Amino acid sequence: xxxxxxxxxxxxxxxxxxxxxxxxxxxxxxxxxxxxxxxxxxxxxxxxxxxxxxxxxxxxxxxxxxxxxxxxxxxxxxxxxxxxxxxxxxxxxxxxxxxxxxxxxxxxxxxxxxxxxxxxxxxxxxxxxxxxxxxxxxxxxxxxxxxxxxxxxxxxxxxxxxxxxxxxxxxxxxxxxxxxxxxxxxxxxxxxxxxxxxxxxxxxxxxxxxxxxxxxxxxxxxxxxxxxxxxxxxxxxxxxxxxxxxxxxxxxxxxxxxxxxxxxxxxxxxxxxxxxxxxxxxxxxxxxxxxxxxxxxxxxxxxxxxxxxxxxxxxxxxxxxxxxxxxxxxxxxxxxxxxxxxxxxx
Amino acid sequence: xxxxxxxxxxxxxxxxxxxxxxxxxxxxxxxxxxxxxxxxxxxxxxxxxxxxxxxxxxxxxxxxxxxxxxxxxxxxxxxxxxxxxxxxxxxxxxxxxxxxxxxxxxxxxxxxxxxxxxxxxxxxxxxxxxxxxxxxxxxxxxxxxxxxxxxxxxxxxxxxxxxxxxxxxxxxxxxxxxxxxxxxxxxxxxxxxxxxxxxxxxxxxxxxxxxxxxxxxxxxxxxxxxxxxxxxxxxxxxxxxxxxxxxxxxxxxxxxxxx
Amino acid sequence: xxxxxxxxxxxxxxxxxxxxxxxxxxxxxxxxxxxxxxxxxxxxxxxxxxxxxxxxxxxxxxxxxxxxxxxxxxxxxxxxxxxxxxxxxxxxxxxxxxxxxxxxxxxxxxxxxxxxxxxxxxxxxxxxxxxxxxxxxxxxxxxxxxxxxxxxxxxxxxxxxxxxxxxxxxxxxxxxxxxxxxxxxxxxxxxxxxxxxxxxxxxxxxxxxxxxxxxxxxxxxxxxxxxxxxxxxxxxxxxxxxxxxxxxxxxxxxxxxxxxxxxxxxxxxxxxxxxxx
Numbered sequence: 001x002x003x004x005x006x007x008x009x010x011x012x013x014x015x016x017x018x019x020x021x022x023x024x025x026x027x028x029x030x031x032x033x034x035x036x037x038x039x040x041x042x043x044x045x046x047x048x049x050x051x052x053x054x055x056x057x058x059x060x061x062x063x064x065x066x067x068x069x070x071x072x073x074x075x076x077x078x079x080x081x082x083x084x085x086x087x088x089x090x091x092x093x094x095x096x097x098x099x100x101x102x103x104x105x106x107x108x109x110x111x112x113x114x115x116x117x118x119x120x121x122x123x124x125x126x127x128x129x130x131x132x133x134x135x136x137x138x139x140x141x142x143x144x145x146x147x148x149x150x151x152x153x154x155x156x157x158x159x160x161x162x163x164x165x166x167x168x169x170x171x172x173x174x175x176x177x178x179x180x181x182x183x184x185x186x187x188x189x190x191x192x193x194x195x196x197x198x199x200x201x202x203x204x205x206x207x208x209x210x211x212x213x214x215x216x217x218x219x220x221x222x223x224x225x226x227x228x229x230x231x232x233x234x235x236x237x238x239x240x241x242x243x244x245x246x247x248x249x250x251x252x253x254x255x256x257x258x259x260x261x262x263x264x265x266x267x268x269x270x271x272x273x274x275x276x277x278x279x280x281x282x283x284x285x286x287x288x289x290x291x292x293x294x295x296x297x298x299x300x301x302x303x304x305x306x307x308x309x310x311x312x313x314x315x316x317x318x319x320x321x322x323x324x325x326x327x328x329x330x331x332x333x334x335x336x337x338x339x340x341x342x343x344x345x346x
Numbered sequence: 347x348x349x350x351x352x353x354x355x356x357x358x359x360x361x362x363x364x365x366x367x368x369x370x371x372x373x374x375x376x377x378x379x380x381x382x383x384x385x386x387x388x389x390x391x392x393x394x395x396x397x398x399x400x401x402x403x404x405x406x407x408x409x410x411x412x413x414x415x416x417x418x419x420x421x422x423x424x425x426x427x428x429x430x431x432x433x434x435x436x437x438x439x440x441x442x443x444x445x446x447x448x449x450x451x452x453x454x455x456x457x458x459x460x461x462x463x464x465x466x467x468x469x470x471x472x473x474x475x476x477x478x479x480x481x482x483x484x485x486x487x488x489x490x491x492x493x494x495x496x497x498x499x500x501x502x503x504x505x506x507x508x509x510x511x512x513x514x515x516x517x518x519x520x521x522x523x524x525x526x527x528x529x530x531x532x533x534x535x536x537x538x539x540x541x542x543x544x545x546x547x548x549x550x551x552x553x554x555x556x557x558x559x560x561x562x563x564x565x566x567x568x569x570x571x572x573x574x575x576x577x578x579x580x581x582x583x584x585x586x587x588x589x590x591x592x593x594x595x596x597x598x599x600x601x602x603x604x605x
Numbered sequence: 606x607x608x609x610x611x612x613x614x615x616x617x618x619x620x621x622x623x624x625x626x627x628x629x630x631x632x633x634x635x636x637x638x639x640x641x642x643x644x645x646x647x648x649x650x651x652x653x654x655x656x657x658x659x660x661x662x663x664x665x666x667x668x669x670x671x672x673x674x675x676x677x678x679x680x681x682x683x684x685x686x687x688x689x690x691x692x693x694x695x696x697x698x699x700x701x702x703x704x705x706x707x708x709x710x711x712x713x714x715x716x717x718x719x720x721x722x723x724x725x726x727x728x729x730x731x732x733x734x735x736x737x738x739x740x741x742x743x744x745x746x747x748x749x750x751x752x753x754x755x756x757x758x759x760x761x762x763x764x765x766x767x768x769x770x771x772x773x774x775x776x777x778x779x780x781x782x783x784x785x786x787x788x789x790x791x792x793x794x795x796x797x798x799x800x801x802x803x804x805x806x807x808x809x810x811x812x813x814x815x816x817x818x819x820x821x822x823x824x825x826x827x828x829x830x831x832x833x834x835x836x837x838x839x840x841x842x843x844x845x846x847x848x849x850x851x852x853x854x855x856x857x858x859x860x861x862x863x864x865x866x867x868x869x870x871x872x873x874x875x876x877x878x879x880x881x882x
Contacts, residue, residue, distance in 0.1 A: 353684065368715060585711070
């Protein structure tokens, strides 16, 4: 059942260019949904529309069957974690967390209890009397999260909350966020440009580009079956081959190589894509005839778990990852095999 | 923008408070009545003509320009090396030294004016012009130290060291590498110091004598003896000058540099 | 060689400051303490005179009142400017800067036109018939206060805009998502974070008003003396150099004490903890 619903949201700052173009998004109760996309795609704007920090020019925003489009931000009761954390530097950790409770006129005992509980949940325990300046990045992140959660929000909004942390802490904190989110069962919207982070934490992912949602699916679905070329490129498909249709599931490249795919042709789609990892380098003299394109190694780089080759073929440059057991030198002629089930049409 | 209406009203009132008095001056400068009146009767440019025919005002205008320019240049010549030394080297007592260089700005202008009057005019019996120049030098110096100093603080001195490794002498590296990178700060400090020196009253008030009277002092004397629209007219001319200066600063540096 | 360079660069400035600032200051201050022997007699007798004390208190109280008014008007105005879109902010800043760069004689003269017995306000009130006799506004404490606020309000605003601009706008938004309306968010977040700016601005306004000469001279005249005009009168009109020296010392000492006080208040209010513990 839909809990949060964005209907035909349009946002424009100057009246001419639309930042969001009739955006639709439905989120279910208890879900963690990510908005993924490059900077400028409109993901933060979408989050700010949800928060009430931006009023959309058109469209409706509904939560729990109540239209909140014109409800001001301070009356929405959504918790938000900002990219900069936006902790109040003049207040202690406890005062930061108590900020929203005080405005709700909670009595002292309840307030202290709630603050203590959330300090425990977020693992801040003894840090209640410190000032933000005296905390590490990860600790500040937890305070920001605690401050947003303690008001028992209907929605939790996270705007690139992990981007200011170092790599190791980022992984640790995203597990933490997921754990707390599941424990409290709170519906959440998470904005990020990092696909790994996004896939690891989300129930569903909305990939955004130019103010529209290109694909809204489970992470596995997006990873394996991108629907558009933009989504494919964004999540690491490096090779794109233009095709001409010959028969059902059979296509040819411009040079006449026959490619088959297990995926259905849809109208208007004439590009096949595949990850460098999924291409197989065949031994010389192999008998495979379909889905094979020959090429010559141009550059070899070492990725750690494998070698990556840039291979010059008749359909253009193809990136291929090969096992680190064999290192082909540049100039070597290779046969590249594109397995049917890995070749995706976009 | 996300702003409160009450806030806008206060801001409007403040700007009205700031500009209505100046607006009244502009209007009164065109009135025909020999005493200042608002609203005005008639319309004339006579008072502007009168400004240029009043020798005491014109002479002191030139004197003020001369004093402010000389004082500011002197302050630059003394201040830039000092600011460089304070920013570049860990000199012993650096903070105290810096405070000392900034101290003329802390001491009330009348005190500096009076002290210089006592020392230069009464004790050393030097001409008033020298006293006035030194007084204005003291007013200007803190601006140079502060503004050029903050430009230097933001400068990455490794560019100077690179110049040394490439064979520059210290002086050449300073002139060719350091100076070009702080020229905005130098220009800003020059403008600030010049404007403040030109507008200064307290120091000039003590150091004035026959033929050596700064413009603001002349203007003040004029107001006390003949309260007529000539003052308004001169004020308008000076305000136009200020606008021109601000325009130049905006086009070259951006006004943000000096505020 | 390397260690000598900074001293060579600093020397000309140091010499000029010592000879033409420090020495002259000593020349006027020394006689106020030394009269054959070390004494505070000049200061005791200065403060025994009722009139001198009244000038001293007027100076302090006017400076304080002016500072208060500048805070009250300056904070909202600065906040307004800081939150205006970039395009308009430049214009508003220029409009604030303009009076500051205009000669203080002109800015005081403006208020003579407004407050004088034949000034704009009296004219208006008499024409409307509210009053039959002009009200005396010029040469009063009120005139000095208005003139000084006029003089220093832009300084307060510009100082505050710099500070408020640097407050992360997300802080305000965070407060709002937690349930504060804009007014509450302003009071609880922006205002406390502006305190350092308010302190800096207050020091500038207070010490500025305390030592301003033009405005009290033109708007207060001989009837309402402030320390600066009193010093000038003693030095140049009355030739009482001893008194002038005493007033100079009082002005310097007061300025220093006030700055220290403001900084103490700042340290108390600005309790944002130390660096990383």
